[in-house]
Each structure stands twice: as C-alpha cells, then as structure tokens.
Amino acid sequence: MTAKVQTIELPAQTATDWFVPLGAVVVVFVMLVPLPAMLLDVMLSVNITASVLVLLSAMYILRPVQFSVFPSLLLLLTLYRLSLNLASSRRILLHGNEGASAAGRVIEAFGQFVVGGNYVVGFVLFLALIAIQYIVINHGAVRIAEVTARFNLDALPGKQMAIDADLNAGLIDEAQARSRREQITREADFYGAMDGAARFSQRDSLATVLITAINIVAGFLIGVFQLDIPFQDALKTYTVLTVGDGLVTMIPSLLVSVAGGMIATRASSQASLGLDLGEQLMARSRPLWIAAGVMMALALIPGLPKFSFVLAAAGAGALAWRAGQKKTAQEAAAAAAAAPAPASTQEQLDTLLKLDDLSVEIGYGLVPLVDEKQSGQLLQRIRALRRHLALQLGFLVPSIHITDNLRLKAREYVVLLRGVEVARWEMEPDCLLAISSEAAPPNLEGIITHEPAFGVAARWIAPALQQQALAAGYAVVDQTSVMATHIAEIVKQYAHELLTRQESKRLLDTLAAAQPKLVEELVPRVLSLGEVQKVLQSLLREQVSIRDLPTILETLLDVSAVTKNPVLMVEAARQALARALVRPLMSDDGKLKVLTLDPEIEGEIVKAFDPNAAASASGALQPSFLRRLLESLRGLLGEQLAAASPVVLCSSPARYHLRRMLEPFLPRLVVLAPTEIPTVVAVQSLGVLR
Structure with missing residues (x-):
C-alpha cells in the first residue's frame, strides 16, 4: 500500500x-x-x-x-x-x-x-x-x-x-x-x-x-x-x-x-x-481679491516692509485673476456640453422613425415625480421595477422612456406600446391614493375613483387624512407608487409582445454558456428560433414565468419528437412548470381555490374546436354561449372576489381554447388543467360555471 x-x-x-x-x-x-x-x-x-x-x-x-x-x-x-x-x-x-x-x-x-x-x-x-x-x-x-x-x-x-x-x-x-x-x-x-x-x-x-x-x-x-x-x-x-x-x-x-x-x-x-487644495482655494476668485486688497493695505502702513506685502498682494491678485479665468472657461465648457450637437438630416430622420418598445408620456404637472433634482423618485423606482420584473418574468424588459407631452392634461399620463396607447390615467394634485380591498369600503372624505392597475375601489385623499385612512383599513400609497404599479401591470399584461426574437436569441445565448448541449440539440436542429419564441410568448401571455428556461427547453426537446404543434408544446411546458405555476395562486391557508367548469359546457368547447388548432376560439361558438359563460363567471367572481382570487379549472383539451375565449374580457383570469396541479396541492371548489 x-x-x-x-x-x-x-x-x-x-x-x-x-x-x-x-x-x-x-x-x-x-x-x-x-x-x-x-x-x-x-x-x-x-x-x-x-x-x-x-x-x-x-x-x-x-x-x-x-x-x-x-x-x-x-x-x-x-x-x-x-x-x-x-x-x-x-x-x-x-x-x-x-x-x-x-x-x-x-x-x-x-x-x-x-x-x-x-x-x-x-x-x-x-x-x-x-x-x-x-x-x-x-x-x-x-x-x-x-x-x-x-x-x-x-x-x-x-x-x-x-x-x-x-x-x-x-x-x-x-x-x-x-x-x-x-x-x-x-x-x-x-x-x-x-x-x-x-x-x-x-x-x-x-x-x-x-x-x-x-x-x-x-x-x-x-x-x-x-x-x-x-x-x-x-x-x-x-x-x-x-x-x-x-x-x-x-x-x-x-x-x-x-x-x-x-x-x-x-x-x-x-x-x-x-x-x-488648488481646486477648492481657487474655486472662487472673490476671497483672493479680498486677500490681495488686505495685503496692499498693510503695505501702506508706515513701518511695515512694503516690498514683502506688495509682493504678497501681487501673488494673491494673480491667483484671483487665474481663478476668474478658469471659472469663465468652465462655464463656457459646460454651456457647450449642454448645447445639443447639430444632427444631420439622416440622424434626425432615424430618430423620428424610431419607436420605443415601451414609453410613458406625462403631463407637465407630473414632471416633479420624474425630476430627481426635485426629489422625484419615479426613475429610481422604474430602474428597480425592471430588475424585479426580470426576476418575475424571466427576461429583461426594454428600457422605459419617459417624456413630457404638453397635449396631455397637467396630471395625466399615457403608457405606449411601440407608439400605440395601451393605458391612460389621471391623478389628482397633492393627493394620496387610499385603496380598499373591501367590496363596500368604509366612508372616507375624498374623491371616489379606482386603482388603475387592478381596478379596485379607491379614493383620492389629502395627505392630512393618511392616518385616518390607515385606521379605517385603507392602504395608502403616493402617486409615484401608483404610477410604478400601473406600469408594472402593463408590462406583465403585454410581456409576450415585448419578448422579441432578438431578446429570445439573447436568452438562448446566455443559457448556451452554461448548458451548451441543451441549446445545441434543440435550436436549430429540432425547432427554429421563431418556434421557440412563440412558445415562450404563449407562456408569458398567460403570465407564466420563463425564468426556468432549461426546464422549458428540455420539455420542448422531448415533446418535439412527437409533435411540433405550438399549442401542445405550450401545454407540455405548462405541465413541466406545474409547481412554479400553481404556487403563486395558492391562498394563505395553502389551498388552491378554483371555479370548475360544467362537464356539458366543457364538452361543447372540445367538440367545437380541433385540439390541434391554435387560432382564437371566440368565433367558433354561438354568441349566446359566450355571453352565458361570462355572466356565470362574473357572478361567481362578484361573490368570491373579497375572499379569494379563484382560477378556472377545466380539462386539458378545453383549457387552451377557454383561455383564449375569456382573455379579451378577463385578461388576468387564470385557467388551469388538472394535469398542471401537483398532487400535493389541496384544491377547493368555489363554484361551478354553468
């Protein structure tokens, strides 16, 4: 040994x-x-x-x-x-x-x-x-x-x-x-x-x-x-x-x-x-001029050595003159730097035609919320918001550009997606927003309104009433928080449109550095970049995070051997993400509260559509069927909204089409299939959609 x-x-x-x-x-x-x-x-x-x-x-x-x-x-x-x-x-x-x-x-x-x-x-x-x-x-x-x-x-x-x-x-x-x-x-x-x-x-x-x-x-x-x-x-x-x-x-x-x-x-x-020392002592010429004057005055006093004090006065005067020249040069340089450089005609045209993926236009009354010199915190909140959304959604959303628009009302703002308005809201001056989670909110002096992001009842109140509102059970937020929360919900709602092909390529390149074999086997050998992008967009469209990208790609690699239907690939990816999908939907007592779908309605949906179809289902059924379904759903939601935020549970063949039918009317509603719920999760039914 x-x-x-x-x-x-x-x-x-x-x-x-x-x-x-x-x-x-x-x-x-x-x-x-x-x-x-x-x-x-x-x-x-x-x-x-x-x-x-x-x-x-x-x-x-x-x-x-x-x-x-x-x-x-x-x-x-x-x-x-x-x-x-x-x-x-x-x-x-x-x-x-x-x-x-x-x-x-x-x-x-x-x-x-x-x-x-x-x-x-x-x-x-x-x-x-x-x-x-x-x-x-x-x-x-x-x-x-x-x-x-x-x-x-x-x-x-x-x-x-x-x-x-x-x-x-x-x-x-x-x-x-x-x-x-x-x-x-x-x-x-x-x-x-x-x-x-x-x-x-x-x-x-x-x-x-x-x-x-x-x-x-x-x-x-x-x-x-x-x-x-x-x-x-x-x-x-x-x-x-x-x-x-x-x-x-x-x-x-x-x-x-x-x-x-x-x-x-x-x-x-x-x-x-x-x-x-040189920078700070010569930052202002006035003290140096005064010192030169004092030295010259001392030189005139009988008995004091004139040469020494005159020399000191000359030195201080020279420094004062140099400090004045330096300050003038700095001011001229700052003015030149602040002046915009003349742009060529082509550059002006390119700037004019460029569309921001996501932008916000504000009225002049909201400028203090953005201007950091006036203690505005909106830009800082948006920087933090992009980081938070990246962790929540799984990709980095584009920069959010904020500009003022004199055509808007003083305290109005508009959220634009590639130049098209998707949300608009107006805030009251010098007010806080008191938000109530109750269906019948307590009485409170203020302007009745609703919270822009989630549509819940709210009131604009004076800052002096903040403690009274908190005691009454309201949640009180400032206007910066209202605006930041609204923008965050808009980003979540349109995240699938913000995931471009270029961003999808960047996500795959980042993953390839850690797991090169997985990306190499899938793209482009089995699926193209566009097909992977469509799956990721479909997940984001239903507010499913794509942060666990390795699991999604491994599932696509397995499923693509059987089918390349985008709908079936999305359903398979959702099942692979079951734990992450259900966890945010569970209530505080650890239960998943759902609304179940009547088997008869479920059967009509399955019969009306080809399981492999990816098109919208809104036109495949009679309008009366959709109207009856919405009335039943809204009735149950109105009864249960104060207690929970339920999801709809239906079979896998009907899930995709039911979600597409309800999306234009209830974009935040979640539709789950039984195969997407882990066996350890307790399910509680709150009602049946008939």
Whole structure:
C-alpha cells in the first residue's frame, strides 16, 4: 500500500514578505549591539527617508483606507526610531570625548550646521519642536483619530441599513452589496486602529525628551568625572551631540505625526490633497481679491516692509485673476456640453422613425415625480421595477422612456406600446391614493375613483387624512407608487409582445454558456428560433414565468419528437412548470381555490374546436354561449372576489381554447388543467360555471 503525499500550495513569497520580520530583527539588533558610526548614519538616513515617504504618501491618497497599513507602519517606525535613539545614545556616551563626529556624520551635521554649533540655540530649537509636536500636532491627531473612530462606529448600523435598502430596491446587486459591506468594515477597522496608533506617536515625543535629558546629564557627568574633560568643554560637546541626536530623531517623528493628522482629517475624494487644495482655494476668485486688497493695505502702513506685502498682494491678485479665468472657461465648457450637437438630416430622420418598445408620456404637472433634482423618485423606482420584473418574468424588459407631452392634461399620463396607447390615467394634485380591498369600503372624505392597475375601489385623499385612512383599513400609497404599479401591470399584461426574437436569441445565448448541449440539440436542429419564441410568448401571455428556461427547453426537446404543434408544446411546458405555476395562486391557508367548469359546457368547447388548432376560439361558438359563460363567471367572481382570487379549472383539451375565449374580457383570469396541479396541492371548489 503506497501512501499518497498531499502537497499544500503556499502563497507566493515576494521580497516584501521578508521586510517586516527582517525589520523586527534589525530593531532588536540595534538595541543590543553597539553600531559603528557609518552604519548608524545609514540607518538614520533610512529613518528620515521613510518618514518623508510616509508624509508624501499621505498627501497623494484619495481615501484614508488606501493607506490602511499606516497604523501598523506607525508602530514599526516608532520602534525603529526609539532603537536608533538608544544606539545613538550609546555612541554619544561611550565615544563623545572623540569629538563632534563620534556619533556619526548625520548627528554632527544636525548639531553643527543646523544649529550653528551653538548648543544653547540647538537646545531651544529642540524644545520648540517638542512643543510643536507634542502640544499641537500629536494632541490634535489623537483627538481627531478618537472622534473619527467613534463617529465611524456610530454610523456603521446606518450604513449597513442603507446598503440593505439599496439591495432590496434593486439599485445594486449582491456582489456590489458585499463589496460595500467589506469597504465600511475596513473603514471601521482602520479608524479604530488609528485611534490606538496615534497614541504611540504622542508618547514617542515624551520618550525623546527624557532620553535627551538623560544624555545631557549623563554625558556631562561621564566627561567631567570619568574622562577628566574640562567643565565647559564637556557641557558643550555632549549638549551639541545630544541636541543633534534629538533633532535627527524629532524631525522624522514630526513628519510621521503630520502624516497621521492628514490621514485622520482626510475625507474621501477623487483627487490628491494638492489637487483638492488648488481646486477648492481657487474655486472662487472673490476671497483672493479680498486677500490681495488686505495685503496692499498693510503695505501702506508706515513701518511695515512694503516690498514683502506688495509682493504678497501681487501673488494673491494673480491667483484671483487665474481663478476668474478658469471659472469663465468652465462655464463656457459646460454651456457647450449642454448645447445639443447639430444632427444631420439622416440622424434626425432615424430618430423620428424610431419607436420605443415601451414609453410613458406625462403631463407637465407630473414632471416633479420624474425630476430627481426635485426629489422625484419615479426613475429610481422604474430602474428597480425592471430588475424585479426580470426576476418575475424571466427576461429583461426594454428600457422605459419617459417624456413630457404638453397635449396631455397637467396630471395625466399615457403608457405606449411601440407608439400605440395601451393605458391612460389621471391623478389628482397633492393627493394620496387610499385603496380598499373591501367590496363596500368604509366612508372616507375624498374623491371616489379606482386603482388603475387592478381596478379596485379607491379614493383620492389629502395627505392630512393618511392616518385616518390607515385606521379605517385603507392602504395608502403616493402617486409615484401608483404610477410604478400601473406600469408594472402593463408590462406583465403585454410581456409576450415585448419578448422579441432578438431578446429570445439573447436568452438562448446566455443559457448556451452554461448548458451548451441543451441549446445545441434543440435550436436549430429540432425547432427554429421563431418556434421557440412563440412558445415562450404563449407562456408569458398567460403570465407564466420563463425564468426556468432549461426546464422549458428540455420539455420542448422531448415533446418535439412527437409533435411540433405550438399549442401542445405550450401545454407540455405548462405541465413541466406545474409547481412554479400553481404556487403563486395558492391562498394563505395553502389551498388552491378554483371555479370548475360544467362537464356539458366543457364538452361543447372540445367538440367545437380541433385540439390541434391554435387560432382564437371566440368565433367558433354561438354568441349566446359566450355571453352565458361570462355572466356565470362574473357572478361567481362578484361573490368570491373579497375572499379569494379563484382560477378556472377545466380539462386539458378545453383549457387552451377557454383561455383564449375569456382573455379579451378577463385578461388576468387564470385557467388551469388538472394535469398542471401537483398532487400535493389541496384544491377547493368555489363554484361551478354553468
């Protein structure tokens, strides 16, 4: 028996993977081992370079989370800087008697050139930097990080709810919602880490002050009592070296602290800090002109240097003039962009002849419902509506174009299908629609009307009566919801006309990417694209979802071996979709409530039509037969409408023709065959059509 060796793939190692562990080893090495002056110079130079790099990186980020490594980097740089402080202190105390270069050329340069070799000036400058960093920058950065972290955590539930609301409304998909949740989680973690990391930098300043004081006192004592250096020489030598060391340490610390403050105060933007400053300071020329005037006024005051203030006034004036020119150019560009480009005669003709599959024309009084600048939400609702209908119907409905029409009444709208009006409705100004599901709705002050999508009783009421209407059992909706619901029902009613051959081809191509064998066997070997489209249209015509396209195509592939009659193929597809077909029709108690068809009427329908015929049946029977059937159906519906929305149950041979007979009069009525009802579904009869 041979043992199988399992190999585990590890992430690819890069040079940066070794940087942090190596840095930790270097910190320990620097703390424990005396360093030569040359190596100390190199490490101090690296410290200054890293601090400058951090500061510049903080200036060029667009969002704080783009530099999410900063809290950890701040900790590492602080430890590295403190270890260098220990190493330089060791060099100063052990070799300070060797001269100004005892601790390296970097410390010597800061002690001699920067402060001019004057240890008093250097010490005062060092104390000034300590005051600036500790009292101003560090304290402010700590406070900003603390407040930002607290407010960010407080806003976290609201951000999560906003993402869930956008997801439920269909404005974003699941992947976008997951990405946004990860982003706000990263932001919360970042600001929490910044709150703690800022305190490292604050305490680093105190440590530098203590180390400097210890170095001066200890160096003076060592020089005077152990090395017999004269009092004045010992004080000067060790003070200059210690102050130089303090400046070398303090300046990088100051740069990192400033970077931390910039990151903590940086709001999300589309440009770097420098571009934002230039864009916002020069957005308005008036403040710059005022500043130029103030500088010029100061230049006229006796005793003040005129050249300096005149130069400052000239600079501010030049910036003000440049800002004015830039604003004028932007306004001209915006006007040019807003102006429509002249279209050629052919383009105008093409636009004129183009028909939208689905469009809505509105009166001028309904424009605020569409205009997002006036808080109109209709466009947003329609975007969410298209997503919802795609999930419900199984294909993406065309874009719904909304235009204003001055020939309509102020608050009237018209729904057009390929340029032909299919629905029209007028709304009352400044009113809400109160909808009642009861046959005799409770009394409520308002304008009696009916809901446009389903035709139920409703009233236009004033917004002040909303609570009263809710208490009376009405459902109250705003005009945007009324319009969106009406459009949705129109789309469902005419979905079969919106499923074009091109859209059918797109559905098959999408499915072919996942199940190529199924599509390849069916189209075009067995059925043409047009035949598949007719089946899908017939299903949509009876408001059957085609989302389960694989099941439909597999059924067509099986049935087509026996018959290619469109009616029989549709009936077979409906039976394959039985569970999905019946589930939305069941009542809350889990029963399917139906109206059954009298066997005698059913027999007349079957005899009147050839089972293989696909034409409309409305002209194959006497008008009196159809009138009697409609009167019976409407009578039963009038009695049962308040309790349920029943369907008609009849045999399979009669189902298709009965549905075509009733469709012009009751387009939403569902006609089922017993073979389309799963055996586990309980059926309750509400009456018999005679």
